[in-house]
Amino acid sequence: MSHLAAPPRGLMTTAFPVWRDAIRREVLRSLSDFVETRCADDLKAAGVDIAADVLQDFVDGGKCVRSTYVYLGWLCNADDDSGALRAAASFELLHTFALLQDDVMDDSALRRGRPSAHVRFAQWHRDRAMSGSPARFGEAAAVLLGDLCLVWAQQMLRESGIDEAALARGWHRYDAMRTELAVGQFADLVNDAAEFPEWERVLDVLRRKSGNYTVRRPLEIGAAMAGCSAGVLRLLGEYGEAVGEAFQLRDDVLGIFGSPEITGKPAGSDLFEHKATSVVVAAYRLADASLRRDLTALMSTSDLDDADIRRWRKLIVATGALEWIEQLIDSRLTHALEVLDAGQLDPLIRTALADMAAACTERAA
Secondary structure: OOOOOOOOHHHHOOOHHHHHHHHHHHHHHHHHHHHHHHHHHHHHOOOOOOHHHHHHHHOOOOOOHHHHHHHHHHHOOOOOOHHHHHHHHHHHHHHHHHHHHHHHHHOOOEEOOEEOHHHHHHHHHHHOOOOOOHHHHHHHHHHHHHHHHHHHHHHHHHOOOOOHHHHHHHHHHHHHHHHHHHHHHHHHHOOEHHHOOOHHHHHHHHHHHHHHHHHHHHHHHHHHHOOOOHHHHHHHHHHHHHHHHHHHHHHHHHHHHOOHHHHOOOOOHHHHOOEOOHHHHHHHHHOOHHHHHHHHHHHOOOOOOHHHHHHHHHHHHHHOHHHHHHHHHHHHHHHHHHHHHHOOOOHHHHHHHHHHHHHHHOOOO
16 A cells, blocks of 8 residues: 655645656556556456556656546645545546557557557567567557546546545536547547537547546545535646646647647647647638638648648648637637636645646646
């Protein structure tokens, strides 16, 4: 069992980044302990000896945004608590489930600069000269590992040390978050750039698949478990919706213009995958007739090369879409901060949430 200790809230006073880093370290330590003591033995029974290593690599090195928001929600009405921090850490296993399956759906070769799980499982199959398709095996193994992480996430939350009454206050939001995530993934399957989806549909997918799941629901769940009032929950929900949307808009920008050092994926990966992200759709909607023809040609090209990606980026900038998306991010961040200023939260929590909003939307995040 981990000797998990919640960093004291007082660290926020002068050094919120220090407190945030301390939370991240404790979350990752808790996750590593849980994988080693609760998951590894189960995985051995599967007969795929690499599975535990794949999982350990996945839970090592994340930013822990969701778990930090869960714990900040808890601190809105409760004291520092190691059980609450373990409960927050369980959200990183839920995130692992989402990433494992997302990489299969997108056929992503890299995750955080390393081979994706399905790629590693395929190589394991290939090294043993097993019958059947290595790629198919890798995808199936990654999906199954993701399924296990979904189960383990709830188990870790249930066994965190939080009492039953507190857990009961959070379950319906927890269920809503998981449903929204899966429905958003479904909708994303048909959100093809070549189909030119409507802007409102893009935003709906963005909120369901990432925005709510990254900020709003974790924050609400932590606050609900701590017994926050309906008014505080509404405030946190409004803040969370704004920051979650800004977070995903920033992620969409980085998916096109971010470097591999930042994203852990090849430059322009969203364009190679023909994803109908907010930036891609905004560019098409804002383009004049000439630029729209050029964008349409690229959207419909199945085999893009690096030169195509560079040209597509230039066209996006030429439409004004990048600047427009940046303005949307700024407006949502401003709204989130206004919501905090108008509320009755503890000043330390208000400052921490403001700093988290900035960290989630910074250009080099």
